Amino acid sequence: MKKWWKEAVVYQIYTKSFYDTNGDGIGDLRGIIEKLDYIQALGTTVIWLNPIYSSPDVDNGYDIADYQSIDERYGTLEDFKELLAEAHKRGIRLIMDMVLNHTSDEHMWFQESRKSKDNPYRDFYIWRPAKDGKEPNNWGNYFYEGKGSAWEYDESTGEYYLHNYSKKMPDLNWDNPRLKEAMCQMMRWWLDLGVDGFRMDAVNRLVKPKGLPDSPNPPTPPVGIYGYVVDRTMCANCPGIHQLLHELNQEVFGRYDIMVVGETGNVDAAIAIDYVKEERQEIDMVFHFEIAKNPVLKTAAQIKEIQRRWYHVVEQHGWITQYLSNHDTPRQVSWFGDDETYRYESATMLALMTHTHPGTVYIYQGEEIGMTNVDFPSIDYYNEKYTVGKYHTMVESGVDPETALNSLKKTSRDNDRTPVQWNSREHGGFTTGTPWINANPNYKEINVEKEEQAERSVLRFYRTLTAMRREHPVMVYGSYEQILEDHPELIIYKREYQGEAWLVICNFYGREQIMPKEALKELEKGDARLLLGNYQGGETTERIRPYEARIYRCR
Numbered sequence: 005m006k007k008w009w010k011e012a013v014v015y016q017i018y019t020k021s022f023y024d025t026n027g028d029g030i031g032d033l034r035g036i037i038e039k040l041d042y043i044q045a046l047g048t049t050v051i052w053l054n055p056i057y058s059s060p061d062v063d064n065g066y067d068i069a070d071y072q073s074i075d076e077r078y079g080t081l082e083d084f085k086e087l088l089a090e091a092h093k094r095g096i097r098l099i100m101d102m103v104l105n106h107t108s109d110e111h112m113w114f115q116e117s118r119k120s121k122d123n124p125y126r127d128f129y130i131w132r133p134a135k136d137g138k139e140p141n142n143w144g145n146y147f148y149e150g151k152g153s154a155w156e157y158d159e160s161t162g163e164y165y166l167h168n169y170s171k172k173m174p175d176l177n178w179d180n181p182r183l184k185e186a187m188c189q190m191m192r193w194w195l196d197l198g199v200d201g202f203r204m205d206a207v208n209r210l211v212k213p214k215g216l217p218d219s220p221n222p223p224t225p226p227v228g229i230y231g232y233v234v235d236r237t238m239c240a241n242c243p244g245i246h247q248l249l250h251e252l253n254q255e256v257f258g259r260y261d262i263m264v265v266g267e268t269g270n271v272d273a274a275i276a277i278d279y280v281k282e283e284r285q286e287i288d289m290v291f292h293f294e295i296a297k298n299p300v301l302k303t304a305a306q307i308k309e310i311q312r313r314w315y316h317v318v319e320q321h322g323w324i325t326q327y328l329s330n331h332d333t334p335r336q337v338s339w340f341g342d343d344e345t346y347r348y349e350s351a352t353m354l355a356l357m358t359h360t361h362p363g364t365v366y367i368y369q370g371e372e373i374g375m376t377n378v379d380f381p382s383i384d385y386y387n388e389k390y391t392v393g394k395y396h397t398m399v400e401s402g403v404d405p406e407t408a409l410n411s412l413k414k415t416s417r418d419n420d421r422t423p424v425q426w427n428s429r430e431h432g433g434f435t436t437g438t439p440w441i442n443a444n445p446n447y448k449e450i451n452v453e454k455e456e457q458a459e460r461s462v463l464r465f466y467r468t469l470t471a472m473r474r475e476h477p478v479m480v481y482g483s484y485e486q487i488l489e490d491h492p493e494l495i496i497y498k499r500e501y502q503g504e505a506w507l508v509i510c511n512f513y514g515r516e517q518i519m520p521k522e523a524l525k526e527l528e529k530g531d532a533r534l535l536l537g538n539y540q541g542g543e544t545t546e547r548i549r550p551y552e553a554r555i556y557r558c559r
């Protein structure tokens with residue numbers, strides 16, 4: 005079925021790092037308003053805002069203290085309304101990040117909850133007495149924080165509360181109908197204000213396993229954390245989660261013309277279908293972690309295998325997402341491409357591949373100018389919880405600091421959180437003050453202003469792709485069939501829709517390839533015409549150059 009959100013290209017904005025207008029070093033809503041024309045010119049049709057609610061900011065806003073107010077560092081509710089109106093004026097919709105798994109410990113609910121065992125908010129969170137004088141189970145927190153446990157002892161009532169993330173982010177208790185009702189009301193409040201949907205944080209973790217059993221899995225390498233087990237599967241996809249999401253759909257999502265995309269770790273295509281199959285009325289699509297945010301770099305063959313499995317979800321009347329980076333991943337050109345010799349070629353190849361696969365496309369801020377990973381000289385420059393937590397755990401358990409830092413650098417979430425590079429002025433023009441996190445020192449070479457003028461411009465390539473999506477429904481609704489599934493370096497596939505047929509060829513590596521005869525045969529079948537390529541001329545049907553990508557229209 006046709007839907008606006010299937011056709012969308014979403015632009016993800018990490019407000020804190022986007023654009024600062026008042027010189028406090030922190031990106032803000034007015035900064036987004038100023039850049040709306042840029043976002044419109046990019047051809048993106050939806051903005052996803054990472055959390056901008058009031059927050060003590062231990063996890064850059066994923067620790068929410070008040071769901072119905074804007075953090076003052078980002079602006080005011082008036083600024084937000086203006087942003088929404090200005091975006092809508094330009095035909096751009098806006099979705100909010102909805103964090104329902106936990107709140108900040110500074111949220112009023114938690115402040116009340118911890119006061120006494122009979123406080124009306126007690127059961128908004130998950131409290132347990134000690135077990136044999138210790139934590140209620142062996143779960144470790146995902147941030148490797150403190151001594152590692154996912155439980156924090158609270159003196160006032162002598163019990164532990166569960167926090168899968170930071171101890172300043174207590175997990176909510178979704179078995180409590182009062183919590184559910186409060187959350188539904190809150191979400192309807194945003195929707196009534198005019199927002200166009202939600203990105204649902206950790207949405208498959210809301211329901212916890214009955215009885216909160218110990219994890220049977222041993223600690224993950226390279227180092228364990230004091231006997232606790234960081235096992236992210238324990239709270240993923242537990243019985244009851246589908247019923248809950250269906251309820252949220254009936255109470256909230258289904259009542260508006262919105263899009264809902266869930267963030268779901270520990271989900272593969274076979275599991276995902278139950279979340280996104282149209283007739284089940286839960287959510288519209290999920291972000292899986294099989295390609296992006298994977299600690300192991302995937303090969304072309306693996307990526308093809310993953311894409312084939314996920315296309316099945318589309319065939320079964322579900323919907324999927326296409327993205328290679330977000331605020332939790334490395335920069336895609338550094339992770340999958342070559343950010344030195346072939347930065348332009350690999351950035352554009354990855355873009356072309358993403359935009360021509362079935363699914364809603366997501367662009368993470370800065371990706372459209374080919375921003376790269378950062379290489380900070382010491383842990384002091386790093387900010388995000390996971391990198392810092394894991395670093396200290398490693399060093400404390402005897403790993404040499406340099407080795408520890410090097411092992412974390414490539415995948416650190418801070419790679420994606422350095423400020424957007426607007427021009428060659430100090431801090432990449434992000435702020436006139438001191439940025440909350442340093443800019444990538446390469447801002448003089450890589451920035452929006454340069455990209456506007458460059459002959460080989462990643463930015464212009466993105467604009468071409470988004471324009472093509474508006475013109476060619478085959479990019480959205482076309483069937484998808486790979487050829488040469490086992491080719492180790494080339495990713496080649498056909499898309500077809502209402503008489504239009506495309507052949508897409510992506511060289512996933514920096515080596516030249518011979519055009520396989522199977523691809524040639526496809527090209528010779530019709531009257532193939534090159535629609536778009538990422539080299540300026542010189543295409544031959546014999547060779548495919550490093551990171552070259554082409555779209556042919558065969559019919």
Ligand code: NOJ
Nearest residue numbers: 063066103169205206332
């Ligand atoms: C997923 C978010 O993308 C990440 O940034 C955050 O740390 C966790 N969820 C906890 O909310």
Ligand code: CA
Nearest residue numbers: 024026030032
């Ligand atoms: Ca600011």
